[in-house]
Amino acid sequence: xxxxxxxxxxxxxxxxxxxxxxxxxxxxxxxxxxxxxxxxxxxxxxxxxxxxxxxxxxxxxxxxxxxxxxxxxxxxxxxxxxxxxxxxxxxxxxxxxxxxxxxxxxxxxxxxxxxxxxxxxxxxxxxxxxxxxxxxxxxxxxxxxxxxxxxxxxxxxxxxxxxxxxxxxxxxxxxxxxxxxxxxxxxxxxxxxxxxxxxxxxxxxxxxxxxxxxxxxxxxxxxxxxxxxxxxxxxxxxxxxxxxxxxxxxxxxxxxxxxxxxxxxxxxxxxxxxxxxxxxxxxxxxxxxxxxxxxxxxxxxxxxxxxxxxxxxxxxxxxxxxxxxxxxxxxxxxxxxxxxxxxxxxxxxxxxxxxxxxxxxxxxxxxxxxxxxxxxxxxxxxxxxxxxxxxxxxxxxxxxxxxxxxxxxxxxxxxxxxxxxxxxxxxxxxxxxxxxxxxxxxxxxxxxxxxxxxxxxxxxxxxxxxxxxxxxxxxxxxxxxxxxxxxxxxxxxxxxxxxxxxxxxxxxxxxxxxxxxxxxx
Numbered sequence: 001x002x003x004x005x006x007x008x009x010x011x012x013x014x015x016x017x018x019x020x021x022x023x024x025x026x027x028x029x030x031x032x033x034x035x036x037x038x039x040x041x042x043x044x045x046x047x048x049x050x051x052x053x054x055x056x057x058x059x060x061x062x063x064x065x066x067x068x069x070x071x072x073x074x075x076x077x078x079x080x081x082x083x084x085x086x087x088x089x090x091x092x093x094x095x096x097x098x099x100x101x102x103x104x105x106x107x108x109x110x111x112x113x114x115x116x117x118x119x120x121x122x123x124x125x126x127x128x129x130x131x132x133x134x135x136x137x138x139x140x141x142x143x144x145x146x147x148x149x150x151x152x153x154x155x156x157x158x159x160x161x162x163x164x165x166x167x168x169x170x171x172x173x174x175x176x177x178x179x180x181x182x183x184x185x186x187x188x189x190x191x192x193x194x195x196x197x198x199x200x201x202x203x204x205x206x207x208x209x210x211x212x213x214x215x216x217x218x219x220x221x222x223x224x225x226x227x228x229x230x231x232x233x234x235x236x237x238x239x240x241x242x243x244x245x246x247x248x249x250x251x252x253x254x255x256x257x258x259x260x261x262x263x264x265x266x267x268x269x270x271x272x273x274x275x276x277x278x279x280x281x282x283x284x285x286x287x288x289x290x291x292x293x294x295x296x297x298x299x300x301x302x303x304x305x306x307x308x309x310x311x312x313x314x315x316x317x318x319x320x321x322x323x324x325x326x327x328x329x330x331x332x333x334x335x336x337x338x339x340x341x342x343x344x345x346x347x348x349x350x351x352x353x354x355x356x357x358x359x360x361x362x363x364x365x366x367x368x369x370x371x372x373x374x375x376x377x378x379x380x381x382x383x384x385x386x387x388x389x390x391x392x393x394x395x396x397x398x399x400x401x402x403x404x405x406x407x408x409x410x411x412x413x414x415x416x417x418x419x420x421x422x423x424x425x426x427x428x429x430x431x432x433x434x435x436x437x438x439x440x441x442x443x444x445x446x447x448x449x450x451x452x453x454x455x456x457x458x459x460x461x462x463x464x465x466x467x468x469x470x471x472x473x474x475x476x477x478x479x480x481x482x483x484x485x486x487x488x489x490x491x492x493x494x495x496x497x498x499x500x501x502x503x504x505x506x507x508x509x510x511x512x513x514x515x516x517x518x519x520x521x
Contacts, residue, residue: 042119042120042121042162042176043118043120044120044121044122044149044159044160044161044225045120045122045151045159045225045226045278046118046120046179046223046224046225046226046227047223048222048223048224048225048278048279048280049198049199049220049222049223049280050280051277051280051281051282052234054273056514056515056516056517057515058236059236059237059270059311059514060234060235060236060237061234061235061236061237061240061269061273061282061283062220062232062233062234062280062281062282062283063232063233063235063240063281063282063283063284063285063292064230064231064232064233064276064279064281064283064284064285065210065211065215065219065231065232065233065285066210066211066230066231067224067228067230067276067279067284068224068226068228068229068230069081069228069229069230069231070109070183070227070228070229071109071183075109075110075111075183076108076109076110076111078109080106080107080108080109081106081107081108081109081185081229082104082105082106082107083104083105083106083107083202083208084103084104084208084209085103085104085204085206085207085208085209086204086206086207086208086209086214087205087206087207088103088204088205088206089101089102089103089204089205090102090103090104090105090202090203090204090208091202091203091204092105092196092200092201092202093200093201093203094196094197094198094199094200094201095196095197095198095199095200096196096197098194098196098197100187100194105187106187106188107185107186107187107221108185108186108187108188109183109184109185110183110184110185110186111181111182111183111184112181112182112183112184113180113181113182114179114180114181114182117178117179117180118178118179119176119177119178120176120177120178120179121162121174121175121176122159122160122161122162122174122175122176123159123160123161123162123163123164123166123172123173123174123175124157124158124159124172124173124174124175125137125141125148125157125158125159125166125167125170125171125172126155126156126157126158127154127155127156127157128155128156128157128158129155129156129445129446129447129449129450129451130156130340130446130450131150131152131156131272131275131288132322132324132339132340132341132342132446133156133340133341133342133445133446134150134156134157134158135150136340136341136342137158137167137170137341138150138158140167140170141158141160141164141166141167144164144165144167145164146160146161146164146165147160147161147164148160148164149277149278150274150275150277150278151225151226151278151279152276152288153225153226159278162174162176179227182227183227183228183229185221185229198221198222198223199220199221199222199223199280200220200221200222201218201219201220202217202218202219202220202221203217203218203219204216204217204218204219210231212294213293213294213296214294214296215233215235215294215295216233216235216239216295217233217234217235218233218234219231219232219233219234220232220234222280222281223280224279224280225278225279226279230279230280230281232280232281235295237266237269237270237311238306238307238310238311239295240269240292240295241262241265241266241269241306242295242296242298242302242303242306243292243293243294243295243297243298244265244269244290244291244292245258245261245262245265245298245302245305245306246297246298246299246302247291247292247293247297248261248265248290248291248325248485249261249485249488249489251297251298251299251301251302252299253485253488253489253492254489254492254493255301255304255305255492256488256491256492256496256497256498256501257485257488257489257491257492257501258301258302258305259305259308259309259498260483260488260492260498260501260502261305261325261483261485261488262302262305262306262308262309263309263312263313263314263323263498263502263511264314264323264325264482264483264502265290265323266309266311266312266313266514267313267314267315267320267321267323268290268323268324268325269282269283269290270313270320270514270517271319271320271321271322271323272289275289308498309498309511311513311514311515312511312512312513312514313511313512313513313514313517314502314506314509314510314511314512315509315510315511315512315517316346316347316508316509316510318512318516318517319517320514320517321345321347321506321509322336322345322348322482323482323506324336324339324348324479324481324482325482325483325484325485325505326476326477326478326479326480326481326482326483326484326485327386327388327476327477327478327484327485327486328383328386328388328389328475328476328477328478328484328485328486328487329353329383329459329476329478329480329484329486329487330374330375330378330381330389330390330457330459330474330475330476330477330480331352331353331354331358331374331378331381331384331389331475331476332350332351332352332353332362332364332366332374332381332425332426332459332480333348333349333350333351333352333353333425333480333481333482333484333505334348334350334423334425334427334459334479334480334481335348335349335350335423335424335425335481336348336481337423338350338423338424338425338427338429338445338458338480338481339427339445339446339458339479339480339481340445340446341445346507346508347506347507347508347509348481348482348506349507350364350365350423350424350425351364351425352364352366352374352381353381353382353383353484353487354378354380354381354382355380357380358378358380358381361373362374362378364424364425365422365423365424365425365426366422366424366425366426367422367426370426371422371426371461372461374426374475375390375459375460375461375473375474375475376473378475381487382484382486382487382490382491383484383485383486383487383488383489383490384486384490385486385490386476386477386486388456388476388477389475389476389486390473390474390475391456391473391474391475391477392471392472392473392474393454393455393472393474394465394469394470394471394472395417395452395454395462395469395470395472396468396469396470397413397414397415397468397469398468399454400414400417400433400452401413401414403451403452403453403454404433404441404451407441407451408433408435408441410437410439411433411435411436411437411439411440411441412435412436412437412438412439413435413436413468414433414434414435414436414468415434415435415436415468416432416433416434416435417431417432417433417434417462417470418431418432418434419431419432419462420432420442425459425480426459427457427458427459427480428448428458428459428460429444429445429458430442430443430444431443431444431448445458446479449479455472455474456474456476456477456478457474457475457476457477457478457479457480458474458479458480459474459475459476459480460472460473460474460475461473461474482505482506483501483502483505483506484505487505488501488505491504499511
């Protein structure tokens with residue numbers, strides 16, 4: 001998405017006005033241009049409100065129900081942002097103390113001129129195919145003395161001071177810009193409009209209706225780092241899990257699988273709560289994080305699974321682990337280093353995901369005949385009844401060219417696909433694409449699936465199937481590291497307990513209460 005002007009948060013000295021509207025009865029008049037003091041050093045991005053202080057004894061997550069909200073086209077002619085109470089009133093309170101209550105509020109977009117333009121400058125690494133790869137790049141950059149932040153304007157990127165020296169072998173670019181207007185909202189009424197100062201606090205005793213769900217809140221409307229808006233719910237951790245577990249693994253899964261998923265969802269949230277810190281909240285509600293939806297849809301079985309491990313996470317050496325999980329591993333677990341840039345992790349090991357007899361027949365590393373034997377068999381593996389346990393796809397030169405987009409500039413028509421390397425689990429680590437112009441492009445790790453989105457996993461073989469056509473045979477759905485949800489469901493049906501399932505997929509990790517654990521990396 002393009003970077004658009006945004007309302008600023010007043011704590012930085014860059015005042016920002018949010019124009020809200022509704023049934024307010026205060027005296028109103030059009031606000032004057034916003035006074036913006038010049039900064040001694042250009043910021044990396046638009047200022048945002050600070051995250052609330054994290055309290056491990058009463059953990060609350062800031063989850064964006066909607067991120068990067070902005071009008072389409074002319075703000076004055078765009079559809080308003082509609083907030084609807086499920087019952088009773090919504091109450092909005094801004095940073096200046098203005099207060100408005102109504103069952104429904106229509107928030108109209110408006111451009112607000114800045115008295116002094118906001119200038120920003122930053123050095124950028126990326127884009128990266130995932131947060132995990134961006135985080136690894138940020139870690140390396142931090143070791144070189146930079147103070148990077150991870151951002152997601154369109155794709156994952158890493159930003160730092162424009163004079164920061166990029167890590168060796170990593171391309172960087174300088175971005176700078178100037179904004180003369182801030183994007184605001186106003187609540188209109190016959191007598192005028194009420195200008196509010198961000199962030200805007202929203203409470204809803206009867207809940208807020210949003211995209212078919214009902215959420216308890218409280219909520220915040222706040223500016224983000226890109227000049228847009230976010231609607232954020234302040235949701236207690238355990239209630240958050242009620243909105244995650246049934247949507248990630250399915251509420252009808254066996255109790256032990258639900259319990260394992262509850263532990264992982266909690267661990268993942270704790271480990272990743274810095275994911276959107278640049279935007280002033282912890283997590284999103286879509287597949288860039290964990291899918292979070294209406295918590296009321298949690299069944300009694302889901303609630304019981306969550307309650308059984310209240311405030312407990314999987315940890316190693318006092319830190320929450322990378323509790324990654326996926327739908328199906330296709331019969332073999334991936335190591336962390338087979339999926340993302342970074343060092344191998346002791347609890348994410350490449351392992352054939354089946355009984356000892358299957359592991360004996362298919363020793364790692366899986367290459368050549370062993371990989372073919374797994375993909376054309378492997379029925380004994382755990383979770384082999386998943387609908388995408390085995391799959392086939394055809395890739396054509398036009399499809400590949402379209403998927404590459406700007407990355408394929410100068411390549412010509414794709415005419416050659418070559419697997420350059422595989423990991424111990426047999427997954428493709430590097431895929432070379434040759435073109436009619438003599439050039440080549442190499443996709444690595446998570447960038448393979450991120451680019452060739454028709455491929456459910458990187459566990460595959462490929463063969464020519466005619467000019468400009470390749471046949472792909474693969475297994476599994478997702479990155480393959482950590483718990484396979486299909487495998488966990490299968491193991492639970494076989495009588496495995498929650499703890500045994502977790503130890504199977506994360507050997508060496510132990511359950512620990514979140515109190516006293518270290519914070520985000």
